[in-house]
Amino acid sequence: MTNTLFDGLFHAVDTGKKLADLEDGRTYSYQDALDVSARFANAIIALGVKPGDRVAVQVPKSIEAVMLYLACVRAGAVFLPLNTGYTPNEVDYFLGNACPHLFICDPAKREELAPVAKQNGAKLETLGVWTSEDTSAGTLSNLALKASTQFQNIARAPEDLAAILYTSGTTGRSKGAMLTHANLLSNAQTLVELWRFTSGDVLLHALPIFHTHGLFVALNVVILSRSSMIFVSAFKTDVMLEHLPASTAMMGVPTFYTRLLQDQRFTKELVSHMRLFVSGSAPLLAETHEQFEARTGHRVLERYGMTETNMTTSNPYDGERRAGTVGFPLPGVSLKITDPDTGKELEKGQIGMIEVKGPNVFSGYWKMPEKTAEEFRADGFFITGDLGVLDNENYVQIVGRTKDLIISGGFNIYPKEIELILDELDQIVESAVVGVPHPDFGEAVVGVIVATDPDNFDEAEVLEILKPKISRFKQPKILHVVEELPRNTMGKVQKNSLRDLLKDSFA
Numbered sequence: 001m002t003n004t005l006f007d008g009l010f011h012a013v014d015t016g017k018k019l020a021d022l023e024d025g026r027t028y029s030y031q032d033a034l035d036v037s038a039r040f041a042n043a044i045i046a047l048g049v050k051p052g053d054r055v056a057v058q059v060p061k062s063i064e065a066v067m068l069y070l071a072c073v074r075a076g077a078v079f080l081p082l083n084t085g086y087t088p089n090e091v092d093y094f095l096g097n098a099c100p101h102l103f104i105c106d107p108a109k110r111e112e113l114a115p116v117a118k119q120n121g122a123k124l125e126t127l128g129v130w131t132s133e134d135t136s137a138g139t140l141s142n143l144a145l146k147a148s149t150q151f152q153n154i155a156r157a158p159e160d161l162a163a164i165l166y167t168s169g170t171t172g173r174s175k176g177a178m179l180t181h182a183n184l185l186s187n188a189q190t191l192v193e194l195w196r197f198t199s200g201d202v203l204l205h206a207l208p209i210f211h212t213h214g215l216f217v218a219l220n221v222v223i224l225s226r227s228s229m230i231f232v233s234a235f236k237t238d239v240m241l242e243h244l245p246a247s248t249a250m251m252g253v254p255t256f257y258t259r260l261l262q263d264q265r266f267t268k269e270l271v272s273h274m275r276l277f278v279s280g281s282a283p284l285l286a287e288t289h290e291q292f293e294a295r296t297g298h299r300v301l302e303r304y305g306m307t308e309t310n311m312t313t314s315n316p317y318d319g320e321r322r323a324g325t326v327g328f329p330l331p332g333v334s335l336k337i338t339d340p341d342t343g344k345e346l347e348k349g350q351i352g353m354i355e356v357k358g359p360n361v362f363s364g365y366w367k368m369p370e371k372t373a374e375e376f377r378a379d380g381f382f383i384t385g386d387l388g389v390l391d392n393e394n395y396v397q398i399v400g401r402t403k404d405l406i407i408s409g410g411f412n413i414y415p416k417e418i419e420l421i422l423d424e425l426d427q428i429v430e431s432a433v434v435g436v437p438h439p440d441f442g443e444a445v446v447g448v449i450v451a452t453d454p455d456n457f458d459e460a461e462v463l464e465i466l467k468p469k470i471s472r473f474k475q476p477k478i479l480h481v482v483e484e485l486p487r488n489t490m491g492k493v494q495k496n497s498l499r500d501l502l503k504d505s506f507a
């Protein structure tokens with residue numbers, strides 16, 4: 001039997017081909033990836049990891065961390081990456097929930113994380129960057145360095161788990177989404193074909209690798225298509241401007257695009273040779289889409305996905321990439337818009353719950369059978385929690401998360417509708433609309449905005465402009481000016497923190 005994901009990704013690989021250029025000047029070939037991932041696989045098995053064991057990893061982005069991901073797949077373990085921003089207290093929850101055999105952290109954090117690993121019964125090892133055979137590279141790195149480059153992959157069936165990724169958990173505790181070998185491989189196969197990745201591509205990789213976007217979408221697509229990548233630790237405008245000329249494709253969150261546009265050195269000439277710009281993980285403003293095209297001549301390809309479903313929809317490669325939409329369901333993926341309460345399919349043009357089914361959809365939440373049961377319909381459709389609508393030509397448009405829906409005076413209000421209107425005003429750069437407690441209405445609409453000219457922003461004037469544009473019950477009661485919207489590393493606006501900030505506005 002084969003190892004579904006690893007054999008699928010590396011089948012008949014041309015080992016001499018380059019996989020990655022690193023910031024420190026090193027390069028990695030596909031042969032290096034086979035050798036180093038084998039070393040790590042041997043090392044984790046020597047540490048007692050058995051098929052099905054979880055290996056939790058909280059380390060800064062590095063090619064070694066990518067090798068560790070591949071090693072876990074080869075060894076039949078379940079890779080469990082954690083956001084580098086999580087505090088020891090938060091890590092404690094994940095280790096307690098997932099019960100990993102091994103926990104691998106940054107050598108610099110060993111001391112503060114040792115008690116957390118200990119109380120959860122996980123063996124603690126460290127992973128650093130291998131610039132030379134030095135001992136500061138981490139205990140796991142040193143073990144791997146001494147291990148063989150030969151490794152017999154452990155057989156794994158399509159339905160076996162390859163990874164657990166915890167959701168960002170903006171409501172309640174994070175849940176561990178169980179992703180199978182088949183989920184990850186099938187999604188990579190679909191995206192390579194749809195986005196036309198080939199061995200001639202060079203992806204500029206600046207996303208974090210603890211999240212589905214940078215980890216699975218970017219890395220699996222690169223490997224499966226035998227592309228190479230320029231692998232940088234994080235998005236920095238200067239670094240991107242330096243490497244874009246040697247790249248053919250970039251995958252980014254919307255903030256990548258807005259930041260590039262803010263820099264006058266980001267010109268049409270700089271990216272004239274590029275083949276593809278992909279955006280996802282958070283909504284790309286139609287305005288950004290348009291500005292990007294005006295500046296570069298490229299239309300960003302926006303897609304939609306989530307930790308639980310991998311990628312679900314994409315704008316077309318050929319054909320119109322429609323601003324403000326996330327395109328069509330991927331081949332093999334069924335998507336419907338339903339009445340959130342009954343699950344009954346709605347007509348085109350009606351806003352409802354986005355439900356999806358397909359080989360991309362996860363197998364459930366780790367150790368949470370009730371949560372899993374709640375979020376799947378009897379016919380196998382996963383209830384995403386995202387509200388959406390199909391336009392005339394079946395492009396999917398995302399309206400927001402269900403939990404962000406505002407109910408004011410008994411009326412449903414979709415924040416996105418108001419955000420789009422606010423964003424169009426000259427006085428406003430961007431906005432986030434939230435509902436906050438109100439003694440009369442239950443919730444009141446509040447617009448949090450970044451003003452074009454904060455010193456001269458006139459709230460009353462803007463509220464007046466809005467009057468003829470939106471019905472009264474949807475009009476914001478307050479426009480609260482902030483310097484910038486709070487976003488997480490994936491570019492998602494943190495509406496929870498805004499609701500919290502403004503919760504006493506009408507108290």
Ligand code: AMP
Pocket residue numbers: 167168212279280281282283284302303304305306307308326384386398400401490
């Ligand atoms: P995560 O699980 O962290 O990947 O977050 C998934 C959520 O991000 C989805 O459920 C959507 O709410 C949001 N999301 C992802 N891609 C897009 C997109 N292109 N436009 C709007 N929202 C998106």
